[in-house]
Amino acid sequence: MTTPDLSPGFLHATRTSYDAMAPAYVDFARGELAAKPLERALLSTFAELVATGGGGLPVADVGCGTGRVTEHLYGLGRGLDVFGIDLSPQMVAVARQEHPGLRFEEGSMLALDLPDASLGGLLAWYSTIHVPDEELPRAFAEFHRVLAPGGYVQLGFQVGDEPLRLTEAWGLDVSLVFHRRQPERIAELLRDAGLEVVSRVWRERETDGPFPERAPQGFVLARRPIVSGGCEDGDISATD
Numbered sequence: 688m689t690t691p692d693l694s695p696g697f698l699h700a701t702r703t704s705y706d707a708m709a710p711a712y713v714d715f716a717r718g719e720l721a722a723k724p725l726e727r728a729l730l731s732t733f734a735e736l737v738a739t740g741g742g743g744l745p746v747a748d749v750g751c752g753t754g755r756v757t758e759h760l761y762g763l764g765r766g767l768d769v770f771g772i773d774l775s776p777q778m779v780a781v782a783r784q785e786h787p788g789l790r791f792e793e794g795s796m797l798a799l800d801l802p803d804a805s806l807g808g809l810l811a812w813y814s815t816i817h818v819p820d821e822e823l824p825r826a827f828a829e830f831h832r833v834l835a836p837g838g839y840v841q842l843g844f845q846v847g848d849e850p851l852r853l854t855e856a857w858g859l860d861v862s863l864v865f866h867r868r869q870p871e872r873i874a875e876l877l878r879d880a881g882l883e884v885v886s887r888v889w890r891e892r893e894t895d896g897p898f899p900e901r902a903p904q905g906f907v908l909a910r911r912p913i914v915s916g917g918c919e920d921g922d923i924s925a926t927d
């Protein structure tokens with residue numbers, strides 16, 4: 688993989704922040720999925736759909752962080768050829784250390800170093816949250832490009848209308864923006880990128896338990912339409 692182009696300032700700030708947080712993040716997130724049955728159900732659904740409709744192509748966990756969800760997908764036993772990509776070299780280093788049997792690479796979702804139509808599935812689990820509104824269409828165009836027809840993309844994100852800005856996390860200096868969004872808006876942008884939306888899920892924020900949250904959570908599943916007669920389903924010319 689090539690080193691990501693960090694020219695937009697937010698990419699540099701996000702990368703530097705996660706580099707600093709990598710050792711603490713792995714402990715912070717340990718056990719989180721075990722405490723979240725809805726998330727596990729959504730990931731299982733994604734894995735099943737990819738296993739049956741993804742043509743045996745690889746699955747990328749884009750913005751994989753420490754690789755905990757990459758490992759979870761692999762461990763579901765559906766035979767997925769899953770690998771992780773992350774902007775932060777330190778997160779990638781931790782992921783490789785924690786999950787030595789899986790592949791992790793440095794990269795940015797804004798310019799994925801992957802061939803066209805090469806993936807059966809793409810997971811963006813709380814990673815598009817660091818992409819500003821004006822850059823999100825570029826990320827979704829990349830998702831559409833790298834997914835094979837019939838391939839699925841699953842997103843997870845915090846729901847809201849105002850971003851959360853953090854300058855400190857776990858006693859570390861960071862510069863992070865968490866872009867909260869409405870599932871309807873994410874769905875609209877995915878459709879604009881040529882993807883068809885399969886489901887939108889919204890759930891209340893958890894206020895107690897081991898992982899209290901600041902916001903409700905959203906999950907959108909979409910897929911790249913299957914090509915029929917040289918045009919993608921949903922393309923106007925395909926239905927004429």
Ligand SMILES: C[S@@+](CC[C@H](N)C(=O)[O-])C[C@H]1O[C@@H](n2cnc3c(N)ncnc32)[C@H](O)[C@@H]1O
Nearest residue numbers: 705750751752773774775795796812813814817
């Ligand atoms: C909140 S963490 C989530 C990590 C992981 N998906 C999880 O659920 O544990 C966000 C991750 O997205 C990565 N990230 C942010 N912007 C990215 C980009 N443009 N391309 C790839 N990864 C990105 C960060 O480096 C960080 O590891």
